[in-house]
Structure formats: C-alpha cells, structure tokens
Amino acid sequence: MNLLEVANVTCSFGGNRALDDVSFEMSVDALAIVGPNGAGKTTLLNVIAGALHPDPRKLKGKNKAKIQFRGQNITRLPPWRIARLGMVKTYQVVRPFRSLTVEENLELFAKMRGGADVDRILAATGLTEVRGHPSGVLPFGLLKRLELAKALAASPDLLLLDEPIGGLSRSEAEGLLATLVQLKAAGTRMVVVEHRLGEILPVVDRVLALDRGRVIFDGTQSTFFDDPAVRTAYLGRADA
Secondary structure (H helix, E strand, O other): OOOEEEEEEEEEEOOEEEEEEEEEEEOOOEEEEEOOOOOOHHHHHHHHHOOOOOOOOOOOHHHOOEEEEOOEEOOOOOHHHHHHHOEEEOOOOOOOOOOOEHHHHHHHHHOOOOOOOHHHHHHHOOOHHHOOOEHHHOOHHHHHHHHHHHHHHOOOOEEEEEOOOOOOOHHHHHHHHHHHHHHHHOOOEEEEEOOOHHHHHHHOOEEEEEEOOEEEEEEOHHHHOOOHHHHHHHHOOOOO
C-alpha cells in the first residue's frame, strides 16, 4: 500500500481550472512536485492537506476524485483531522505565532499528536540558540526553519513542504536542504513543492511535474530534463 494516493483530482476557481484530473501515487521517501509558475503545485498540496477540496463530481467510479493516506479516504476531511492522522503541511508564507517564543511555538504544535521531543527538533532544525526568542523578531531564514520545526513537532508520518527554500539565499537554502536530507535519512517522508529545481532535485527520489494543472511527468530525476513535455513547459520547445 502506498503512503499517499491521489486520483482524478480536479480543482477550479470560477472558470479557471487549476488542477485537471491529477493522479499519482507516492511510494518513495521524498517526492518533488515541480512546474512553471501557475502550474497548480501549491493548489495540489492544499487539496491533499484539506485546505481546499476537489471539484464535486456527479460521475461515479474511476472518475471520482479520491485522496487516500495510508489507505484511508481523506478526500474531504478538514485540515486538522488530516494533521492528526499524521500528514502535516508547512506554508510558503511563514505563519508563526509571533508573540510566542520559538520553543512555545513547538510546544503548541507538539500537543497535536503528542510525544514530540522538542529539544531534539530544536537541535535538528538549528534553532536551539534562539529557543527563548519571540518568533516575531527572527530573521526570515530562521522563520523558514521554524516553519519546518513546527511541522516536525506535530510528529508527522508525511511532511508536505510548500517551497521550503523559497526566498532564502543560496547559503541559507543549502543549510535547510541539508536538514531535509538528514530528516529523510532518519525516516521522515516528504512531498516537496519547489521551483528551485537545481537545488531540490538531488534531495528527492522521484519527480512529479505539472503544467497548467495537468501531470506532464512522473519519474526519476535522471530522465526529468530529457522529457519532451518538461522541456516544452520550461523552455518553450521540446528540442530546446
């Protein structure tokens, strides 16, 4: 059984179809979801996490949208219930409780499922030295680390990471990616939405590429850049 299975997901905003019949299965430790701007990456992550719902379908059977996590249908569950089941999402725009200290933020999220070792998470994410600082005074690079640490405090079985290195300098991104590699080696499984391809691809085991809401590639990094649909989406032509 795959940890995550997504089938026939369509999501529209008014007349704009952001996702168009998206299906994939996650059988690896780390999956990247990539694509040009507006491809539907964050929308897909939000649908999986329950922040958005797929379009209702009157058709039954194989065309009906379905999202399964560890074999359980979570298609229309609210985000808090999905998080309690063990799938936790971070946000591209960081969302700390700014009046709380770094440690207090983690302690709050640790109550979601119980059992999180806050000291270990602070150390793993490089936040030990600022554990007593109000999160509202942290620089952006540390806020991105705190976003990851909050999710880890919820004891996830699967992390959904929305542009974890977005807005970071090269050195900051390298540091955070090194943390993700260490977490992966320790058994943390993750789905990563990211547009900085050269930096994220070495971290993951498989790549799912979207363009205009549709899946155009589902495979390994080694064949990603040679795929004609990928080259057309990113470079404008298959032979570029």
